[in-house]
């Protein structure tokens with residue numbers, strides 16, 4: 400049977416991977432890395448550095464492929480994601496069939512935590528539905544959410560309050576906000592909120608040398624975050640940021 404390891408490698412700081420992840424890195428014979436354009440190139444480099452550090456033996460194969468792109472302007476968002484996942488499932492099925500020998504161990508190095516806003520597990524379900532036989536092992540990782548809380552030195556929720564995690568495009572439909580972590584927000588939805596009872600803890604490139612942190616009452620700092628974010632995005636060509644919105648007590 401072929402085996403695949405889904406290894407969570409943390410959100411950017413090479414020290415933020417677990418001993419279990421290092422052990423898994425040392426077991427795999429084939430690493431699959433997906434090139435996702437500008438963002439991907441730097442993240443690809445981070446993965447290479449990790450491999451050099453933990454696999455000094457060099458006794459592995461690196462299989463690099465270009466990830467299919469999702470239709471960015473699709474009106475039917477769910478439909479576009481479904482099509483994109485099917486394309487990726489076809490690609491992954493081919494990779495497992497062509498690049499992984501019987502009895503070999505392959506690995507995907509997944510950013511942050513594999514169970515949080517990462518479609519690899521769903522896609523591998525589709526791969527299995529296509530008749531490809533494999534066993535899976537998931538190695539948890541530190542997510543950007545945990546890194547954000549640690550860098551701002553805050554708990555993610557207050558006593559007995561709920562913690563909600565959502566993608567940026569769902570933020571403005573929230574009726575109540577106690578503690579809301581927002582990810583995947585390329586459009587700065589926080590900037591459209593006019594309420595005066597919210598505090599924001601924002602972080603970009605968490606764990607890397609380019610890390611940016613801003614915190615304060617939302618109305619006081621939102622314009623600065625938008626400005627700093629845009630400047631950084633233009634300078635580097637990409638950005639990844641996460642923030643927590645909290646109702647002041």
Ligand SMILES: C[S@@+](CC[C@H](N)C(=O)[O-])C[C@H]1O[C@@H](n2cnc3c(N)ncnc32)[C@H](O)[C@@H]1O
Pocket residue numbers: 410411510511512513514515516517541542543544581582583584602603604605606607639640641
């Ligand atoms: C596809 S999701 C992957 C999340 C990842 N599985 C995790 O556990 O952090 C990508 C989103 O995660 C967040 N993110 C990932 N790495 C980050 C980092 N180093 N700094 C800030 N946000 C990050 C951003 O919101 C980004 O849009």
